[in-house]
Structures are given as structure tokens and as C-alpha cells.
Amino acid sequence: MEVFDTIIVGAGAAGLMAGAHLSHQKVLLLEAQPRVAQKVAIAGGGRCNFTNVHVDASHYLGDSTFVSSVLEEFDNRAVLAYVKRHSIATVCEKNDQYFCAQSAKNLIDALLRDNAHHTLKTNTSVKSATKKGDLFTLDTTQGTYQSRHLLIATGGASYPKIGGNESGLALAKSFGHSVNPFESVLVGWTLQSPQAWMRDLSGVSLRATVRVGEKAFTDWLLFAHKGISGPAVLSASLYWKRGSVSIDFLPDFALKELSHHPKKLLANALPLPHRLALALLEALEIPNVSYKSLDKSALTKLSLLKAYTFAPAGTFGLSKAEACRGGVATDEIDASSMQSRIIEGLFFAGEVVDVTGELGGYNIQWAFSSAVCAAKALAKA
Ligand SMILES: Cc1cc2nc3c(=O)[nH]c(=O)nc-3n(C[C@H](O)[C@H](O)[C@H](O)COP(=O)(O)OP(=O)(O)OC[C@H]3O[C@@H](n4cnc5c(N)ncnc54)[C@H](O)[C@@H]3O)c2cc1C
Structure with a gap:
């Protein structure tokens, strides 16, 4: 041979x-x-x-x-x-x-x-x-x-x-x-029931920062039927095993900038796709009112737009x-x-x-x- x-x-x-x-x-x-x-x-x-x-x-x-x-x-x-x-x-x-x-x-x-x-x-x-x-x-x-x-x-x-x-x-x-x-790895995440609202946003995308432990990735995040995907999620998925991840939906925006538009409804003032802004406010139980009418508890919840923490169910x-x-x-x-x-x-x-x-x-x-x-x-x- x-x-x-x-x-x-x-x-x-x-x-x-x-x-x-x-x-x-x-x-x-x-x-x-x-x-x-x-x-x-x-x-x-x-x-x-x-x-x-x-x-x-x-x-x-x-x-x-x-x-x-x-x-x-x-x-x-x-x-x-x-x-x-x-x-x-x-x-x-x-x-x-x-x-x-x-x-x-x-x-x-x-x-x-x-x-x-x-x-x-x-x-x-x-x-x-x-x-x-x-x-x-x-x-x-x-x-x-x-x-x-x-x-x-x-x-x-x-x-x-x-x-x-x-x-x-x-x-x-x-x-x-x-x-x-x-x-x-380098794969999208499926969702648990508290994040089921994200599935209704299928097709919406935005720039976001996804954090897993010490690692943070700022890039596009895409909502899909199965869960969330896009480069920011795929990159973060390399380091995710089980447990919590955190999303900053406004990586290029400081919440205090909302004070420049004190009378606008939040969903209109937030630089987010409108459907996402409405869904996020509902999920976080923040009323869609003007920034200046928010009480202390709503202001605290608003900060979660920059650190929305949850545990994915698994991967695609x-x-x-x-x-x-x-x-x-x-x-x-x-x-x-x-x-x-x-x-x-x-x-x-x-x-x-x-x-x-x-x-x-x-x-x-x-x-x-x-x-x-x-x-x-x-x-x-
Ligand atoms: C959709 C997609 C997009 C990607 N995009 C990128 C990108 O843009 N940039 C990047 O860096 N990486 C990317 N990757 C990852 C990258 O393609 C792989 O990491 C890389 O190809 C690995 O090279 P490899 O030679 O080790 O394996 P492969 O390229 O997968 O080659 C392994 C080969 O071994 C053959 N093989 C397996 N078992 C046997 C067997 N028993 N007998 C004989 N042959 C066998 C397979 O058929 C295959 O052809 C992507 C992967 C996917 C799936």
C-alpha cells in the first residue's frame, strides 16, 4: 500500500x-x-x-x-x-x-x-x-x-x-x-417567558452593548422569532454558559439627555425604534409619559434601559x-x-x-x- x-x-x-x-x-x-x-x-x-x-x-x-x-x-x-x-x-x-x-x-x-x-x-x-x-x-x-x-x-x-x-x-x-x-457559540439566544415580549419585535434591530461577565460587545442586535441575534449577541455568546447577561439598549445616549425634551412622551424622546421603545417601557412597567412627569421609582426603572439584565433560555x-x-x-x-x-x-x-x-x-x-x-x-x- x-x-x-x-x-x-x-x-x-x-x-x-x-x-x-x-x-x-x-x-x-x-x-x-x-x-x-x-x-x-x-x-x-x-x-x-x-x-x-x-x-x-x-x-x-x-x-x-x-x-x-x-x-x-x-x-x-x-x-x-x-x-x-x-x-x-x-x-x-x-x-x-x-x-x-x-x-x-x-x-x-x-x-x-x-x-x-x-x-x-x-x-x-x-x-x-x-x-x-x-x-x-x-x-x-x-x-x-x-x-x-x-x-x-x-x-x-x-x-x-x-x-x-x-x-x-x-x-x-x-x-x-x-x-x-x-x-x-457565535449564535443567537432563545428567551425565557419574562422576555417573551422581545419575540413580538421580530425584524427590529438597533445598536446595543451586550455584556457577559467582564466582556462587552457593542454592535447590532437583532430581534428574531426564535429570540435575539445579530453581531453583538453572537460575539457575547462565546463567553456565555448559563446565567445572566445585560443589554444597554442606548450605548450612545446618556439618560440625562432626556431632560432636553422634558415634555415629549418617553417613547418619542428615546432614540430607539418606536416599537422597541414602547415594548421596553411596558416590560419595565414605566409609564409612557414625559420625562419631567416621571416619579422616583420610574426614574430608577428607566436606568434599566442601559442595563437590562436577564438569563437567556439557551442558544439557537x-x-x-x-x-x-x-x-x-x-x-x-x-x-x-x-x-x-x-x-x-x-x-x-x-x-x-x-x-x-x-x-x-x-x-x-x-x-x-x-x-x-x-x-x-x-x-x-
Ligand atoms: C455560517 C458561518 C459563517 C462563518 N463566518 C466566519 C467568518 O466570516 N470569519 C471567521 O473567522 N470564521 C467564520 N466562521 C467559522 C469558520 O468557518 C471556522 O471556524 C473555520 O472554517 C474552521 O476551520 P477548520 O479547517 O478547522 O474547519 P472546517 O473549515 O469546518 O473544515 C473541516 C473539514 O473537515 C471535514 N471533515 C469533518 N470530519 C471529517 C472526517 N471524519 N473525514 C474527512 N473529513 C472530515 C469537513 O467536511 C470540513 O470540510 C463561520 C462559520 C459558519 C458556520
Whole structure:
């Protein structure tokens, strides 16, 4: 049987970027889906937000020393240099998020060109892997393959309809690795009955600050049939487990400014979508009267517009989540190489590792950084 230098399981963001940096090796890429990199294709609304101006460990959930070390191997400047080398036009939006100017397809095509000399098998799902002596043997839906090194880049479990699954965790466990279960993040929140009024606002959006513990995100919040969503909620969801969150519905407005309009009804004076202003006043049991007619208790309740605290019921789930928290535990992976500390020759990259970035291009950046870190070590192995 042909023996490959490296088998990469998963031809997504991490798998393809690793292959692109293994030009001198005989590499086999195994991809379960009919097409490669389907999450990259839909990322950023089809234009893939592939990195950010502010890439550092503070934007990731995970061991910060581990994350910093891996990001340094292929940072945002290196990613930008890669896309420039491939003549992919880019745009920087919101002053910090880099997207493909036209389509994520440009990035996928570049990655595929850099993997053209490798063997790529689609519709090939890896069922199990073992190591005997120096060789890994992989049992797949299309037969058995062998290699000297194995890179697991199977991604997270979100978006199962385009291939998200937990097989990377099962493979890691079979080699003795500890894993933390995947949980949906970068996802909307469902509501408990005291917040049922928010469902009636479906379609309304506003700029808001969402706080979870010490973390605060100011961006768009969208009311939906299922609950609340939008970038501010998705970002905050990374840090939410259970318990309370708080929303400032007026991040750019000080309540004392209402005194400039002492006679206007509150719902007209508040710089909020009118339907939301009315619903919020009702939910907080504040009469819709003029600011100057509010009594002390109503004024106290009014301050809740800037700190509306409640506990979400749960999340919209894996089918809507842009990422998964959890993954292969990083204390059993060497940060300088992404190699397993348990099995020599076994490597991990991308979302399958227990490192998850905020919204804004941090997860593709992580996939690329960890992939290049692994590829550099594989090239020397
Ligand atoms: C809707 C959506 C929008 C997103 N937008 C952004 C964005 O704009 N910016 C950003 O940074 N991140 C974004 N993300 C997250 C980002 O896409 C992922 O974090 C990133 O793709 C992870 O890269 P990966 O290579 O680890 O996994 P993936 O890109 O998911 O690739 C893993 C590959 O492994 C394959 N695979 C899985 N199991 C097996 C198996 N057993 N055998 C063979 N193959 C297997 C899968 O089919 C898949 O192709 C988005 C995600 C979603 C769902």
C-alpha cells in the first residue's frame, strides 16, 4: 500500500492551509463532503472575513499562552501577505475586519491551487485511525490509507448540513487525548417567558452593548422569532454558559439627555425604534409619559434601559452556530508544533482544537495560524 508522508483529515480552512505549506511532502487530503471548505465558502456572508486588525489572544477563548504562541507562527500580516501573493482583492470593514472583496471562492481557489500537487479525495470520511510502529492507518468510507504523520483538521460540529461533526473529537479520544465537548457559540439566544415580549419585535434591530461577565460587545442586535441575534449577541455568546447577561439598549445616549425634551412622551424622546421603545417601557412597567412627569421609582426603572439584565433560555443551536467552543484539550498539544504530546506524529489544527475566536475573522485566522504551525513542524519531521 502507498504510504503518504502526511494524511490531512478535513479539507477545510486549516487542512487546505496546512497542505499549501507542505509542498515538498507527499500529502493525502481526505474530505468527507463532496466539496472542500464549505464553511469558508459561506463565511462572512460569502466573502469570508478571514482575519482582523486586532489579532491577539484576548479575542480567543482558550489558554492564552498557547493561543499567543500559535498565532505568532502565522499572524494577521502573514495571512494578508498570503492573500496578496494570490492577488485576492480584500476590503477592511468596520475598521478592523478583512474580507475578500469579491468572493470567498477566490480564497478557496488559491488554497486549492497551492494543494494541486497533493492527492485530494472528497466524499471520503475517516471512520477511525490507529498507529502501529511508525505508521498511521486510516479506515475510511472509501478504503484504507497509510501515512507517517497524521493531521486532524476536521473542524467543529456547527452547521451539520455542510459537514460539521464531532469525528475529530472521537479520533483524538481514540489516541488517548482529553477533549472538552463541543457547544454552540457565535449564535443567537432563545428567551425565557419574562422576555417573551422581545419575540413580538421580530425584524427590529438597533445598536446595543451586550455584556457577559467582564466582556462587552457593542454592535447590532437583532430581534428574531426564535429570540435575539445579530453581531453583538453572537460575539457575547462565546463567553456565555448559563446565567445572566445585560443589554444597554442606548450605548450612545446618556439618560440625562432626556431632560432636553422634558415634555415629549418617553417613547418619542428615546432614540430607539418606536416599537422597541414602547415594548421596553411596558416590560419595565414605566409609564409612557414625559420625562419631567416621571416619579422616583420610574426614574430608577428607566436606568434599566442601559442595563437590562436577564438569563437567556439557551442558544439557537448547532444548526445556526458559527463556531463551537470546546475541542481537543490544549495542554496535551505542543504549542510550538501543534503535535500531540501523547502520540508522536499526530497533529491537530483549526476548530477541532479547544480554542475559539470571537466574531470578526478570528476563527479563520486561528485555523490558518494553527495549520501553518503544524505544517512547519511536519515539513521538518
Ligand atoms: C455560517 C458561518 C459563517 C462563518 N463566518 C466566519 C467568518 O466570516 N470569519 C471567521 O473567522 N470564521 C467564520 N466562521 C467559522 C469558520 O468557518 C471556522 O471556524 C473555520 O472554517 C474552521 O476551520 P477548520 O479547517 O478547522 O474547519 P472546517 O473549515 O469546518 O473544515 C473541516 C473539514 O473537515 C471535514 N471533515 C469533518 N470530519 C471529517 C472526517 N471524519 N473525514 C474527512 N473529513 C472530515 C469537513 O467536511 C470540513 O470540510 C463561520 C462559520 C459558519 C458556520
